[in-house]
Amino acid sequence: MTTATWRPRRARIVPYVLATVVVLSMIALAVVMPAPWSLGDRIGLVAIGLVVAGILHMLARSRVTADPDGVTVVNGLRTHEYEWAEVLGVSMAEGAPWPTLDLSDGSTVAVMGIQSSDGERADRALAELTTLIHERGETPGP
Incomplete structure (x- = not known):
């Protein structure tokens, strides 16, 4: 990847x-x-x-980067780095300005690198990130 x-x-x-x-x-x-x-x-x-x-x-400067090691989310002042095992999913509620990552510790983090104001571009980015999370982030079932 x-x-x-x-x-x-x-x-x-x-x-x-x-x-x-x-x-x-x-x-x-x-x-x-x-x-x-x-x-x-x-x-x-x-x-x-x-x-x-x-x-x-x-x-x-907001962005989200997915690499073989995990996901890096840059929002304003803070940079969050997560290994794939820590990321359970990503979702964007109807009308929300950006999606949120659902983390294994029960918390969430905003992903301001994908903005709903970008329309189809944001939808494609969300779909690509969702695919990567399913491939890398979730533990496969038995």
Whole structure:
């Protein structure tokens, strides 16, 4: 089995475009501010734009990767790594923004790397992940 990675399309495009607009706007604002604004104030404006861009990047970096060892889920600040034996299934409720992994310890984890807003692309990704979980994650019956 090779490595498969799923990333949302729209949930990546929007934050990166917005981050670019925010940073460029803050740079422009820093340049056109009147004389009472010091260099430190101008640098502060650009820094605020960069912080906002960093936060948007954390949202856009979501992904899920399946490799021979298991599943890695990257959501915002946290990265979760699970061996195949820990993953029981994946499901996405009607109207849910993303699916959840069902884990052997009874917990669940959001899989923001697959976004329902991507429509058929998300359906294909969910089907592919479900197939891999059935092949690798569930213990076969007797």
